[in-house]
Amino acid sequence: xxxxxxxxxxxxxxxxxxxxxxxxxxxxxxxxxxxxxxxxxxxxxxxxxxxxxxxxxxxxxxxxxxxxxxxxxxxxxxxxxxxxxxxxxxxxxxxxxxxxxxxxxxxxxxxxxxxxxxxxxxxxxxxxxxxxxxxxxxxxxxxxxxxxxxxxxxxxxxxxxxxxxxxxxxxxxxxxxxxxxxxxxxxxxxxxxxxxxxxxxxxxxxxxxxxxxxxxxxxxxxxxxxxxxxxxxxxxxxxxxxxxxxxxxxxxxxxxxxxxxxxxxxxxxxxxxxxxxxxxxxxxxxxxxxxxxxxxxxxxxxxxxxxxxxxxxxxxxxxxxxxxxxxxxxxxxxxxxxxxxxxxxxxxxxxxxxxxxxxxxxxxxxxxxxxxxxxxxxxxxxxxxxxxxxxxxxxxxxxxxxxxx
Numbered sequence: 001x002x003x004x005x006x007x008x009x010x011x012x013x014x015x016x017x018x019x020x021x022x023x024x025x026x027x028x029x030x031x032x033x034x035x036x037x038x039x040x041x042x043x044x045x046x047x048x049x050x051x052x053x054x055x056x057x058x059x060x061x062x063x064x065x066x067x068x069x070x071x072x073x074x075x076x077x078x079x080x081x082x083x084x085x086x087x088x089x090x091x092x093x094x095x096x097x098x099x100x101x102x103x104x105x106x107x108x109x110x111x112x113x114x115x116x117x118x119x120x121x122x123x124x125x126x127x128x129x130x131x132x133x134x135x136x137x138x139x140x141x142x143x144x145x146x147x148x149x150x151x152x153x154x155x156x157x158x159x160x161x162x163x164x165x166x167x168x169x170x171x172x173x174x175x176x177x178x179x180x181x182x183x184x185x186x187x188x189x190x191x192x193x194x195x196x197x198x199x200x201x202x203x204x205x206x207x208x209x210x211x212x213x214x215x216x217x218x219x220x221x222x223x224x225x226x227x228x229x230x231x232x233x234x235x236x237x238x239x240x241x242x243x244x245x246x247x248x249x250x251x252x253x254x255x256x257x258x259x260x261x262x263x264x265x266x267x268x269x270x271x272x273x274x275x276x277x278x279x280x281x282x283x284x285x286x287x288x289x290x291x292x293x294x295x296x297x298x299x300x301x302x303x304x305x306x307x308x309x310x311x312x313x314x315x316x317x318x319x320x321x322x323x324x325x326x327x328x329x330x331x332x333x334x335x336x337x338x339x340x341x342x343x344x345x346x347x348x349x350x351x352x353x354x355x356x357x358x359x360x361x362x363x364x365x366x367x368x369x370x371x372x373x374x375x376x377x378x379x380x381x382x383x384x385x386x387x388x389x390x391x392x393x394x395x396x397x398x399x400x401x402x403x404x405x
Contacts, residue, residue, distance in 0.1 A: 022037065023036070023037050023038040023041070024037070024038050025037055027040060027061075027404065027405055028061065028065065028402065028403065028405065029401075029403045029405075030068035030069060030072075030400055030401075030402050031068070031072060031400055031401055031402075033068040033071070033072065035061070035064045035065070035068065039064055039117075039120075040057070040060050040061055040064065042113060042114060042117040043060035043063060043121075044056040044057060044059075044060045045111065045112055045113050046108065046113045046117055046118070046121065047059055047060060047063075049107075049108055049111055049113065061404075065397070066124075066393060066397075067120070067121075067124035069393065069396040069397060069400060070125075070127055070128040070131065070393070070396075071123075071124055071127055073128070073131050073392075073396060074127035074128070074131050077131050077135065079127055079130040079134060081123055081126050081127045081130070085126050086119060086122055086123050087101070089122040089123075089125060090104075090105075090118060090119065090122050093118075093122060104118075105118060128389070131392075132388065132389045132392070133385070135388075135392065136384075136385055136388040136389070136392075137385075139384075139388065140381045140384040140385045140388065141381070142236070142377055142381060147373055147376050147377055147380070163222070163260060163262055164223060164260075164261055165220070165221055165223050165226075165234055165257060165258075165259070165260050165261075166217075166218070166219075166221075166258040166259040166260075166261075167221065167234065167255045167256060167257055167258060168196075168199055168200065168203060168211075168216035168218065168255065168256045168258060169203070169207070169209060169216045169218060169253065169255050169256075169333070170190060170199070170202060170203045170206060170207040170209070170216050170253070170254045170255075171207055171208050171209040171248070171251045171252070171253050171330070172186055172190075172206060172207070172208065172251060172253075172254075173208045173250070173251055174247075174251050174252050175251070175350070175352075177398070180252075180398055183251070183252045184245065184395065184398065186206060187245035187254060190206075190242060190254050191242050191243070191244055191245060191254060192242070193242050193256065194240045194241060195240055196240060196256070196258060199215070199216065199242065199256040200215030200216060200217070201215070203215045203216030204216075208251065209346060210345075210346045216256070217258070218337060219337075220261070225335075225336040225337075225363070226333075226336045227324055227325070227327065227332035227333060227336065228324060228325050228383050228386075228387075229246060229329070229386065229387040229390065230243070230246060230255060230333065230336075231383070232380060232383035232386075233246070233384065234255060234257055235380070237256075237257040238257065239257055239258060239259055240257070241256070241257055242254055242255065242257075243255045243256075244387070244388070245391060246329065246387065246390075246391065247329070247390060247391055247394040248328070248330040248333070249328050249330050249350055250330075250350055253329065253330075272321055272322065272323050272324065272363070273322060273324060273327060273332075273335055273360070273362075273363050274302070274319070274361040275302075275319070275320060275321075275327075275331070275358065275359060275360050276305050276317065276318065276319040276320075276358075276361060277317070277318045277319075277320075277331075277356050277357065277358055278295070278305055278308060278309060278317050278356075278357040278359075279315075279316050279317075279349060279354040279355070279356060279357070280354055280355040280356075280357055281353065281354050282353075282354065282355065283348055283352050283353055283355060284345075284348050285355075288354075288355040289355065292343075292345045292355060292357050295357060296343055299359075300341060301341050301361070302319065302341065302359050305317055305319075305359065330347055331347065331356075331358065334346055334347060335358070335360055338358075338360040340361070340362050340363075341359065341361070342359070342360055343357060343358065343359045343360075344356075344358045344359075345357060345358070346358075
């Protein structure tokens, strides 16, 4: 009996140690790099302190997976991060909240987030910026003519007026790992096209967008309507040239410039967009498209959609006002084609189970009357690097072996 009592006491004392050790058990593996439960819990707490939107567990895991890929890419490209760079990054991050680095660290530690968690977060970001600059820096440079175009697109008072573009589009399906791999290979080939007929033929053959029947051709679009990652690339093209592949939800997009034109009166960049999405169950079929046409005939503005959705589930109609850079790529591209209160039925939900009745309610425009050329240059370079970085990270993720336990 005495031995049993001693054993029971030992187990009670040891239990907290087992629980603590289990925190460091692997919950995921990215190639050869492990992610532990402790790291996930720390990131959840860290992102909660930052009021980051989204599901905490999913956001933390997704970000940690990306960081493993970014650090792996840094090692492969010979990019090293010094302790001084990490400290500088931590200081810069803390300054966004008007805090010193030490005050920020004290604040997060008081809420259970370790200093090392903050350091790891910053280190990955610094390393990734180094990789992006090294790989894409030369390609991201802009010419004086490109700055002139950007100034024209950003200001209604510009002496050279505004800019609009004629583009064609191709959306390659990438909703499964197999399709994504095939789309990435085909996208690289299409991005080398230099003639309008060749791109139109590729659109008719490969594109999943409704525009495939007309060779991907779109009508004139003010350059300021396009999402930043598309705008930044289109501004660098000559007629006939094609953008680099641009990842969007469940697809890879490419755009060809057919023509570019200055317009009187100018056109300002959209900085925020208000839009509504009404989901029609049944995917993209003749019956759902017919229903969409009936709805179009009944409404004039986004407000009228509330009458259409009356009695339906609350999440069947969503209305948002978002900064342009936060709108999903495929939605942002469709909105760029629309005027106020116009509708697109080109999209379905990610699972294909509903047709998206997408309506533009309005745009908030930015007018840069006193735009500085160097500021514009840096903004264009930043936008271009962000576009390249997003595509490269998608490639790394597609090629990685990611397992969760």
